[in-house]
Amino acid sequence: MGNLPSNESLAEAFVRVAGGLTTGSDVVGYLGQLVDRSVAMLEVDAAGLVLADPQGNLDVLACTSEQARLLEQWQLQWHEGPVVDCYRSGRALAVADLGADRTTRRWPRFGPSCRGAGYVGLLAVPMRRHEQVLGVVSLMWCTAGGVDGAAVRIAQALADVATAGLLQWREQYKQKMLIAQLTDALSSRVVIEQAKGVLAERLGMDTEQAFGVLRGSARAGNRRLTAMARAVIDGVGEQRRAGPAPGSGRAAAGR
Template identity: 35%
Template structure:
């Protein structure tokens, strides 16, 4: 069962966001974070439709990012099916899943045993899909699917609300901006991991923690990590370095 109090809080937060613009990547990061917390999951990830190709945009934690990259590469998986069908797609036990080629085996190898794909849509506008993951086989209860769908719908509403006036081209630009954010975050993860002698996942956790604690987007913190160190500043001289490294 999902945490109803957290669900109400998450929906309320997104409802306020509809009334004011936010960067697409910030909305997507919030969606993955809230969906994971509300259902007490391992993690979740987002695919976006860019020129007809579902493309990995953001995910947490690292093993989920691996699966979203696989969905992008192979164009198959729960998120891909959810987007194409317009309906929720579930797999309660990946050990007996025969869809999606090697996807199930890849998930199991990363300790993920159940998944669901949720379309991201607002009316007749479809922008992508969210995939969520559980650490053990899980029956996806109707109430849990309803909660995930509601979060996905209200987050998608945040993405498209401003674009309804400015047109589809503006929405496409927003989604492309989210992908650029992903590239910046990947660079920062690799940079911090190499500098600190830690794993990429540990580096990502530090970046996420700093962004959350300081109410900043992952993209802005990631850019600061690379920029400040690249400029040759001393350790701790800038927010991008001191925070994630601390």
């Protein structure tokens, strides 16, 4: 790795990472900016980021190059490598020499593949909240020299700030989804109540019986209850717009 960034550069980077993700933001674009900024700040040659879904399956979300993306995908496919071990342990893992015998023994497929791609070392840092690991950021370099403790701390701090932003975004997104679901539920309830009133008047029954008819029709037609209710209301509206049926009203009275 090269020289460490200045305090001013660090402060600017943390501010941008912390404020880069808001409700409605492009998450993939945000994570892409994170790995780009990590490469620029720590002067490494490539970076990647994987995130876990609710079932704990990892997926590659951002990489600075196609080669780095392949290396990340191989780790997930082979279930071996620093990223996989970092995710399992929740601790940062630095590998100074990917060609060392012990590295090859530990990761028999990934070690030689990464070294063959030209990368000498790799640092994986977890994106975690308490004991929960959300994903892993990995940094790769092509020249010997390893990584010092200060660089590891900076990389981990960037990942921590990004994790906080990601969690906040998820919470805001959940709140938006919850509000939308509540609004939809209230709207559906209004439609269903209107349809119950229509059926009760049309069939000469109380609203509880009308609800039974509505629900039975929805099940028989394999339709959602709200969709069936809208069909009932729309059908009444179409009848009203069409006017009285032939033979009704005055015409019937004059027979």
